[in-house]
Amino acid sequence: MTDAPTGPPRAIALSLRGLTKRFGATLAVDRVDLDIPTHSFYGVVGPNGAGKTTTLSMATGLLQPDAGHALIHGVDMWRDPAAAKAMVGVLPDGLHSFDRLTGGELISYAGLMRGLPRETVRERRDDLLAALDLDAAGSTLVTDYSAGMTKKIGLACALVHAPRVLVLDEPFEAVDPVSAGAIRRILQEFVASGGTVVMSSHVMALVERLCDHVAVVGHGRILAAGTLDEVRGGEDLEARFVGLVGDIEDQRDLTWLRQS
Amino acid sequence: MVATVLRLKYATVRHQLAREWWRALLLIGGAVWSLSLVPAVFWASHRLLDETPDVRADILVVVAAICIGGWITVPLLVTGLEDTLDPGRFATFGVSARQIAPGLIVAGFLTVPALFFAGVFVVLAARLEGGRGRGRCRGARRGGADAHGDGSRRTGRGGVGGACGQRSPRPWRPAARDRTGRGGAGLGGVARAARRHRLRAPVRGPSGHGVARAHADRRGHGGGRGRGVRAVVVGDVAAGAHGWHCRRAGAGVARLDRACARAPGTSGRRQAPGADAVLAGAGDGSGRVPLLSWWTADAPTRAIRSRLLVSWGTDARYLVAASGVVALPVIFFAIAMPILGLDTRWAFVAPVMLAASIGWGRHNDVAYDHTALWLDLVSGRLGRQIMVGRAQATLVWAAPACVLAACGILAWSGRWAAAPGLLGATLGTLGATLGVASVASVLLPYRAPAPGENPFGAEVGSLGASLGSQLLSSAATLLVLPFVTVPLVLALTVHTGWGWVALVTGLGLGATLLWGGTRLAGALYDARSGRLLARVA
Numbered sequence: 001m002t003d004a005p006t007g008p009p010r011a012i013a014l015s016l017r018g019l020t021k022r023f024g025a026t027l028a029v030d031r032v033d034l035d036i037p038t039h040s041f042y043g044v045v046g047p048n049g050a051g052k053t054t055t056l057s058m059a060t061g062l063l064q065p066d067a068g069h070a071l072i073h074g075v076d077m078w079r080d081p082a083a084a085k086a087m088v089g090v091l092p093d094g095l096h097s098f099d100r101l102t103g104g105e106l107i108s109y110a111g112l113m114r115g116l117p118r119e120t121v122r123e124r125r126d127d128l129l130a131a132l133d134l135d136a137a138g139s140t141l142v143t144d145y146s147a148g149m150t151k152k153i154g155l156a157c158a159l160v161h162a163p164r165v166l167v168l169d170e171p172f173e174a175v176d177p178v179s180a181g182a183i184r185r186i187l188q189e190f191v192a193s194g195g196t197v198v199m200s201s202h203v204m205a206l207v208e209r210l211c212d213h214v215a216v217v218g219h220g221r222i223l224a225a226g227t228l229d230e231v232r233g234g235e236d237l238e239a240r241f242v243g244l245v246g247d248i249e250d251q252r253d254l255t256w257l258r259q260s
Numbered sequence: 261m262v263a264t265v266l267r268l269k270y271a272t273v274r275h276q277l278a279r280e281w282w283r284a285l286l287l288i289g290g291a292v293w294s295l296s297l298v299p300a301v302f303w304a305s306h307r308l309l310d311e312t313p314d315v316r317a318d319i320l321v322v323v324a325a326i327c328i329g330g331w332i333t334v335p336l337l338v339t340g341l342e343d344t345l346d347p348g349r350f351a352t353f354g355v356s357a358r359q360i361a362p363g364l365i366v367a368g369f370l371t372v373p374a375l376f377f378a379g380v381f382v383v384l385a386a387r388l389e390g391g392r393g394r395g396r397c398r399g400a401r402r403g404g405a406d407a408h409g410d411g412s413r414r415t416g417r418g419g420v421g422g423a424c425g426q427r428s429p430r431p432w433r434p435a436a437r438d439r440t441g442r443g444g445a446g447l448g449g450v451a452r453a454a455r456r457h458r459l460r461a462p463v464r465g466p467s468g469h470g471v472a473r474a475h476a477d478r479r480g481h482g483g484g485r486g487r488g489v490r491a492v493v494v495g496d497v498a499a500g501a502h503g504w505h506c507r508r509a510g511a512g513v514a515r516l517d518r519a520c521a522r523a524p525g526t527s528g529r530r531q532a533p534g535a536d537a538v539l540a541g542a543g544d545g546s547g548r549v550p551l552l553s554w555w556t557a558d559a560p561t562r563a564i565r566s567r568l569l570v571s572w573g574t575d576a577r578y579l580v581a582a583s584g585v586v587a588l589p590v591i592f593f594a595i596a597m598p599i600l601g602l603d604t605r606w607a608f609v610a611p612v613m614l615a616a617s618i619g620w621g622r623h624n625d626v627a628y629d630h631t632a633l634w635l636d637l638v639s640g641r642l643g644r645q646i647m648v649g650r651a652q653a654t655l656v657w658a659a660p661a662c663v664l665a666a667c668g669i670l671a672w673s674g675r676w677a678a679a680p681g682l683l684g685a686t687l688g689t690l691g692a693t694l695g696v697a698s699v700a701s702v703l704l705p706y707r708a709p710a711p712g713e714n715p716f717g718a719e720v721g722s723l724g725a726s727l728g729s730q731l732l733s734s735a736a737t738l739l740v741l742p743f744v745t746v747p748l749v750l751a752l753t754v755h756t757g758w759g760w761v762a763l764v765t766g767l768g769l770g771a772t773l774l775w776g777g778t779r780l781a782g783a784l785y786d787a788r789s790g791r792l793l794a795r796v797a
Binding site (some may be wrong): 057058060061062063064065078081082085086088090092095096097098099100101102104105106108109110112113114115116117118121122125143157 | 536537538539558559560562563564566567570571574575629631632634635636637638639640641642710711712786789790791793794797
């Protein structure tokens with residue numbers, strides 16, 4: 001786990017104010033307020049359907065909120081998207097990339113779309129492919145990548161323009177332990193150098209190990225947020241999480257499933 | 261299994277109607293439409309009795325084939341039109357295709373239009389059976405001894421089944437095989453041509469940004485593999501292995517290119533390390549010529565163009581779209597014109613039709629990227645660059661294709677004096693329709709098949725949206741077309757001097773509408789960026 005911050009309050013990297021989103025009759029995100037300090041590794045946890053992905057999508061310009069604001073270092077994502085998006089790197093979960101390109105081409109594409117010069121793109125592309133152990137697969141079509149490789153190439157695309165804030169939705173899902181170690185190192189160095197990482201995950205142990213701050217989301221609202229120790233309140237994070245979102249009420253015993 | 265599939269179908273329909281009440285309107289609309297055709301059925305049966313038995317049988321066979329193909333076979337082959345008939349949804353249930361196929365066919369038949377047309381054929385068959393003698397007499401009166409003899413022979417097997425059975429004798433099989441083979445070879449030829457084109461041209465824009473894609477290994481290995489896949493698909497269809505195999509043939513087209521694109525083994529390596537079409541195609545933006553600044557635009561535009569050119573060269577959905585645009589002009593030129601005995605000047609419509617088909621076909625262009633649209637969205641406020649890059653990628657192959665078609669028609673007709681007018685109208689149509697389509701693709705997107713999926717498929721729930729979008733973009737296209745085509749008509753009917761006017765107005769209006777359309781589409785893209793992904797993903 002990264003050490004909890006001490007000293008004076010830090011500036012806010014990502015600020016969500018009254019963020020609301022409704023899909024038909026379903027209120028997916030309900031007036032979410034959240035401040036994520038700079039130079040922090042922030043975990044967002046919550047059960048399936050809690051609104052994590054919807055919240056992060058609205059914060060990164062992928063989904064327009066019905067109400068509220070998302071500020072990246074003080075710049076409103078929906079009023080000045082060009083300036084706000086330039087500061088953010090995004091890795092969504094469940095969305096593919098342009099899989100008819102090779103891994104190298106995809107990183108180049110992401111860099112050029114961010115307005116980087118060609119030479120810079122070429123350098124960073126090679127660095128990222130090597131750092132993420134993808135250099136051997138740099139000329140393979142993304143469609144032929146495994147799930148873990150796809151995740152890594154997505155992370156490379158999010159990093160290529162050296163953003164100030166990284167928003168990652170389930171970045172370690174389907175990633176092998178060796179690659180996960182490489183990703184952890186890259187992200188920890190990024191935070192150590194002054195960047196901010198916002199990461200959603202279902203894996204409590206991973207959040208406890210990596211993050212210094214955490215927010216628990218449930219039913220479209222923030223149930224608890226703060227430093228890891230504040231949220232845990234002396235308990236195990238998983239126990240605290242279950243306590244906040246509630247356990248399954250009907251824990252029926254499937255006796256018919258027993259083999260003997 | 262048949263009962264299970266039917267239960268599933270009707271349970272799904274029930275839930276759909278409960279959740280989306282407007283679907284009931286479609287059902288009612290279908291029933292009303294069927295009833296409205298009843299008088300036409302009786303009129304048709306009456307008219308059929310006036311025909312010779314031979315003609316009557318031919319008409320019945322053609323109509324039966326169209327209806328069976330349209331209402332029973334197509335929903336089974338085109339996934340998404342009817343999601344309960346999508347075999348892919350049964351994949352995880354552990355049942356084989358052979359097991360569920362009967363259920364799907366029965367379920368496909370038990371729909372309002374299919375049942376209606378079954379009734380139609382029962383009525384027509386009964387009327388034909390009853391009027392056999394009458395037809396024979398009229399046949400004899402009209403056609404003399406030959407017609408009478410032929411009619412007597414054929415009407416002896418009245419009814420739909422008899423007519424269909426009669427129409428698939430052995431001598432037809434080689435012909436069908438040949439046609440299918442030609443069709444397959446034609447598609448393959450287009451794919452090969454596109455692939456050859458990609459080897460050289462697509463990644464080398466007029467701005468001179470050459471891209472040395474090392475595809476020699478793909479031509480050597482993947483190409484052979486692609487031919488193998490294609491041979492299997494074409495072979496199956498030609499051998500009459502329709503039904504389940506036909507369903508897979510569509511997906512086979514989607515997989516065809518991927519098979520071609522893969523290098524030896526299973527590694528999927530396809531080019532030498534270091535080659536980067538996107539980076540090379542992006543160029544450095546230096547040495548711009550002011551007049552060509554639209555083309556030699558900024559890096560994001562060039563990156564989009566390079567990426568889309570890869571899609572036009574490798575993605576089955578784009579290849580199918582590119583090959584499908586020739587259908588309408590070819591039907592008009594090769595079938596409608598001779599049958600209707602039209603003047604050679606009518607052939608000038610064909611290149612304009614081609615241009616309009618290409619442009620109009622891009623009305624859902626943005627949605628083709630729905631799986632990866634997020635990467636463009638998070639990159640900034642790039643709507644204009646995205647839409648310009650997309651249009652440029654289409655122009656790379658569409659403009660030469662239109663010029664080629666126009667020159668072909670000029671050579672065929674020998675009316676070279678009309679060249680300026682035809683070229684102006686054709687290119688103007690291309691620019692205008694592309695401009696309209698750019699706006700439509702942002703304003704009215706609907707879900708499209710993902711890369712690698714059946715390119716002929718439709719996504720569940722997209723049918724209404726696609727119809728609406730196609731109607732509106734067609735209406736908009738029809739509105740702008742007269743501006744670029746009327747001078748050509750005047751050149752052909754009043755004075756050839758109008759041809760030069762057509763050239764100027766065509767190129768000017770085409771370029772203006774394309775420029776304006778992509779600008780407007782870009783602004784709409786930025787304004788709707790927070791809704792686009794939710795709409796198409």
